[in-house]
Amino acid sequence: MATTGVTQPVRRSSTGVLLESVLKWREISILLVAVLLIAYFEAENRDFLLTSASLENLSQFIAPAAIISFGEIMLMIGGEIDLSAGMIFAFAPFVMHFAVVAGMPAPVGLLLALLASGLIGVVNGVVTLFLRVPSFVTTLGTMFLLNGLTLTLSAGTPVDVPGSPGFQAFFGHWGYSEICWAIVIGLMMHVLLRNTRWGLHTVASGGNPHGAAETGINVRRLKIGNFILSAVLSGFVGILEGCRISSVDPQAGGSQIMFLAVASGVIGGTSLAGGSGTIIGGLIGATVLGVLNDGFTLIGINAFTFNIILGAAILIAMVFNIHMTRLSRLGGAR
Amino acid sequence: MTADVTQVNSEIIRAENIVMKFGALTALRGVSLDLKRGEILGILGDNGAGKSTLMKIITGFQAPTEGQLFIDGQAVQLRSVDHARSLGIECVYQDLALANGLSIFHNMFLNREIVYPGPFRLLNNRAMRRRTQELLDEIGVHVPSVDLPVERLSGGQRQAIAVARAVNSNARVLLLDEPLAAMGAREAGLIIDLILRLKAKGSLSIIMIMHNYAQTLEIADRIMLMQRGAVTYENHAAATSVPELMEIVRREYRSMRNPASA
Numbered sequence: 001m002a003t004t005g006v007t008q009p010v011r012r013s014s015t016g017v018l019l020e021s022v023l024k025w026r027e028i029s030i031l032l033v034a035v036l037l038i039a040y041f042e043a044e045n046r047d048f049l050l051t052s053a054s055l056e057n058l059s060q061f062i063a064p065a066a067i068i069s070f071g072e073i074m075l076m077i078g079g080e081i082d083l084s085a086g087m088i089f090a091f092a093p094f095v096m097h098f099a100v101v102a103g104m105p106a107p108v109g110l111l112l113a114l115l116a117s118g119l120i121g122v123v124n125g126v127v128t129l130f131l132r133v134p135s136f137v138t139t140l141g142t143m144f145l146l147n148g149l150t151l152t153l154s155a156g157t158p159v160d161v162p163g164s165p166g167f168q169a170f171f172g173h174w175g176y177s178e179i180c181w182a183i184v185i186g187l188m189m190h191v192l193l194r195n196t197r198w199g200l201h202t203v204a205s206g207g208n209p210h211g212a213a214e215t216g217i218n219v220r221r222l223k224i225g226n227f228i229l230s231a232v233l234s235g236f237v238g239i240l241e242g243c244r245i246s247s248v249d250p251q252a253g254g255s256q257i258m259f260l261a262v263a264s265g266v267i268g269g270t271s272l273a274g275g276s277g278t279i280i281g282g283l284i285g286a287t288v289l290g291v292l293n294d295g296f297t298l299i300g301i302n303a304f305t306f307n308i309i310l311g312a313a314i315l316i317a318m319v320f321n322i323h324m325t326r327l328s329r330l331g332g333a334r
Numbered sequence: 335m336t337a338d339v340t341q342v343n344s345e346i347i348r349a350e351n352i353v354m355k356f357g358a359l360t361a362l363r364g365v366s367l368d369l370k371r372g373e374i375l376g377i378l379g380d381n382g383a384g385k386s387t388l389m390k391i392i393t394g395f396q397a398p399t400e401g402q403l404f405i406d407g408q409a410v411q412l413r414s415v416d417h418a419r420s421l422g423i424e425c426v427y428q429d430l431a432l433a434n435g436l437s438i439f440h441n442m443f444l445n446r447e448i449v450y451p452g453p454f455r456l457l458n459n460r461a462m463r464r465r466t467q468e469l470l471d472e473i474g475v476h477v478p479s480v481d482l483p484v485e486r487l488s489g490g491q492r493q494a495i496a497v498a499r500a501v502n503s504n505a506r507v508l509l510l511d512e513p514l515a516a517m518g519a520r521e522a523g524l525i526i527d528l529i530l531r532l533k534a535k536g537s538l539s540i541i542m543i544m545h546n547y548a549q550t551l552e553i554a555d556r557i558m559l560m561q562r563g564a565v566t567y568e569n570h571a572a573a574t575s576v577p578e579l580m581e582i583v584r585r586e587y588r589s590m591r592n593p594a595s596a
Contacts (some may be wrong), residue, residue, distance in 0.1 A: 195456045197447050204433035204444055213432035215445040216416060275435045 002236070011118035022062075027281050030268060034288045042328045048298055056175040059243065062283075062290035063178035064089075069268075069282035070189040075199050076265055077193075078206040079274030082124060083139040085234040085261060087146035087255030092117045092235030092241065094150055097159050106163030110171070125224030135227075141253025143255070144250045144266070154250040161242050165240040172243030175272030183241060184234070190279040202226060206274030226287060244285050247331070264289060266317035344371045344538050345407065347423075347507060348391065352401035354387050354563075361387040361564040362462060366505070369507065374533055374540045376554030378579065383560040384544045389509055392541070393425045394418030422506030430496040434485035436479060439466035442499050443483050452538060469502055474527060474531055485532070490521030494528055508532070510542045514549055526553055548577045561586050 021288075047053055052116055059120025068085050077081055092113040099109035124142055128135040161168055164311040172178050193199035205212040205219045213219050242248040266272065289310065296306050347369040349386045354362040362384045369375050379385050390396045394587045395411035398462075404411055405421055432441050439448075443462045447457040454455070466480045475494045477487065484492055493513055500508055513529070514522045530553065532538050544550040550557055559567035561580060567582050 076350070166592040191454075191456070197455065197457065199441060200436070200440060200447065201445070201459065203436060204466075207435045208429075208431065211429055212444075214415075214427060214431040216419075216447050261453075288445075320502065 004083070008072040023144075027278065027284060028267060030284050030288060032279065033289055034284060036289065037291045037295060041291065041298065044295075045298045048295060054294070055296070058290055058294045059176060059179035060237040061293055062286045063182040064241055064257060065260040065264050065289060066182045066236050066283050066286035067185055067237045067240075068230075068257060069264040069286055070186060070279055071226070071233040072258075072261050073191070073265045073268075073270045073277050073279060073282045074193065074202060074263075075223075075230050075236045076206075076228040076270050077273055077274060078226055079204050079209065080128065080135040080223055080226070081262065081272070082227060082230045082234075083122060083136065083255075083258060084120065084143040084146055086255050086258035087143050087150065087229060088117050088120055088231050088234040088252040089238035089241070089257055090250055091120070091146050091150045092238040093161070093248040094154055094159075094250070094251075095235075096239060096242075097162060097248055100162035100240075106167050106243035109162060114232050114235055115240060119226035120235075121231030121323075122224065124231065127228070128224055129220040136205075143258075146258075147254070150250045154248075156250055158247045161246055161248055163243075168246070172240035173246065178240050178244060181236075186279055186283050190334065193279055198225070203275060207276075243249045260286070260289060263310065266314055286305070344419075345369070346371050346543075347403065347405075348404040349388075349392070350404070351404045352388065352391060352403075354384070354391065354396070355399045361563055362391075365560070365563070365565055367558065367565070369539050369541060371539055372533065372536050373556065374529070374554045375540065376542050376544050376550035376557045378544055378550055379559060379560035380555060380583075382562075383551040385531045385560055386511070388560070389511060389541075389543060392418070392507075393423060393509060414561070422504065423509070424500040424503055424505035424507070425509040426493075426496045426513065428502050428510065428511045429593065430492055432484045432492060432496060435483055437481050437483055438487075438495055439463045439480040441495060442466045442502060444471070444499070444501065469498055470577050473498055473501065473528060475528060475542070484560075485520070488521060489517055490524045493517070493521075497525075497528060497532075501538065506537070506539065508538055508540045510540060512543055512545065514544070516547065522549065530554055547579050551576065 017035055034144065038049060041081055045055055049058070066088070070086065072082060094104070095113040095116045096109035099112045100106055103190030104112070120142060124135065124139050126140075127138045128131050163171075165173075170177060172181075191204070201217045201222050203214065204215075205217060205222055234253075240321075241252060264283045264285035266283030266285070267275065270281060270282070292309055292313070295305055296302075296309070345368055347367070349365065349367040351364045351366055352362050353360070353364055365384065365388060367375075367388070372490070377385050377484070378386070384594065387396070391398050392414075394415045396419050397411065403412065404410065405423075407471045410421070412421075431444075433444065436444070439459070439462045447467070448458040450458050452571065463480055470477065474489075475498055477491060477495075483493060487495065497508070497510070497513070508531075513525055517525065526549065529540065529542075533540065542550070544554075552572070554571045557567075557569060557571050557574065557579075558565055559579060561583070567579070
């Protein structure tokens with residue numbers, strides 16, 4: 001069975017080490033990019049990392065995109081996407097605000113906001129999976145719909161964040177609160193993806209939806225669950241950000257944060273076509289984007305340049321992702 | 335022809351006069367079939383002969399318009415694929431239902447994963463890895479490592495994994511949909527060996543949908559020829575030959591083209 005050239009690369013990686021290292025190397029190489037960027041910006045500007053203020057600033061750029069990317073990565077692995085994430089981000093804090101105005105304590109308002117976010121996830125999921133609208137289109141619709149709803153409910157004006165100072169500090173106002181949330185949620189999501197049936201089935205349903213259904217996996221339930229997960233995370237980040245800047249702004253979040261999250265996932269190695277991806281990759285991807293944005297700001301390169309770099313980074317990461325596996329296989333055949 | 339004089343009670347599946355209509359189209363016109371314990375039945379026929387429809391009825395995917403299915407001598411109405419599965423009927427489809435990016439051992443236990451006890455039900459990869467290795471050794475399927483993703487396996491190896499998975503789920507009846515399709519002679523040989531080894535274990539009955547007459551006669555105990563929704567010929571594999579089967583098919587074609595002379 002192992003005499004032909006075709007089985008040779010298989011034989012070489014008999015411990016699974018080769019493939020593991022390729023997959024790990026993919027993340028490590030992105031991490032290396034982040035480290036090099038940090039070194040570069042540190043050399044250009046002494047204050048980049050080693051002062052608490054700029055480190056805090058950096059962490060606050062990374063965390064929101066990272067947390068939203070965790071939900072997007074689960075969806076993308078299953079072959080779906082949520083374009084409405086940034087609008088759920090803007091919507092959720094207003095649910096909390098109105099709940100508190102109606103006389104409820106802030107923690108209850110928070111729970112209601114997450115519940116409302118989850119319901120939007122249910123709508124995204126049900127329309128996509130039962131009415132068979134591609135998720136790109138479903139969530140494009142709910143994106144505009146929610147944006148309009150948030151602007152209408154808020155009359156376009158920002159409001160104050162409800163809750164005690166302690167509550168606000170815990171949910172985003174303290175400088176490192178957001179990055180702590182990102183790391184804790186990231187670890188939980190990593191375990192969900194790598195060590196539970198839910199995660200395994202998500203990968204299976206993205207790689208071979210028909211086959212997954214044939215083994216009895218309830219693909220619809222799984223994907224609707226991931227839409228809910230993504231929506232709840234997005235709503236939660238909206239509240240964290242509201243607490244951080246002490247203001248709930250109907251214009252906050254939006255498509256910008258959603259695309260940053262998707263880009264974080266893609267740069268971190270998640271395939272948009274489904275079937276593969278990692279949570280850690282999303283965290284590293286968000287770090288690269290955060291370092292780029294922060295670094296350019298500090299050395300005085302403007303936001304337009306940042307977008308050029310971001311676009312190029314996404315393209316390079318995508319080309320790399322698609323051809324890396326193929327190249328490693330060809331290399332092994334010799 | 336179906337002179338089961340010796341062991342009537344060893345029959346595991348019997349289908350009587352199965353009719354399947356899809357609107358105006360009649361896919362099956364009264365097909366009967368029986369399968370004994372430990373037997374391999376090969377079903378031959380052209381595309382559109384009704385083989386796949388018959389398969390879908392036995393796996394519980396579709397309910398027949400008319401006719402009755404018996405399992406272990408009991409009349410049953412299969413409600414779903416899961417229902418058929420609970421009775422020990424497993425099917426390996428042509429697309430194999432493998433998730434390409436996942437490892438062999440994850441595929442082997444897909445949707446039947448072994449988990450650690452506790453509230454989080456975390457995957458017990460160690461146990462799945464070990465069980466997969468044992469199972470593959472037991473049925474003589476060799477892969478370099480059960481950690482490999484199935485996308486890195488050859489077509490024959492993938493087919494073997496899919497068959498092993500079906501066997502692993504305590505199947506009593508295995509339905510194989512074109513198990514040798516698009517395979518070279520050496521790969522096909524591996525799968526034929528695997529099927530014969532499974533048969534030798536004695537506990538498994540197999541129905542194969544096939545295209546290649548010679549391969550079918552090599553593996554199967556009995557063959558059934560289906561044409562235009564009906565069984566036109568049935569015999570023990572040892573009692574027939576490729577030329578005989580070809581002649582029957584040729585006769586059928588002639589009568590189709592020129593009904594008057596038939």
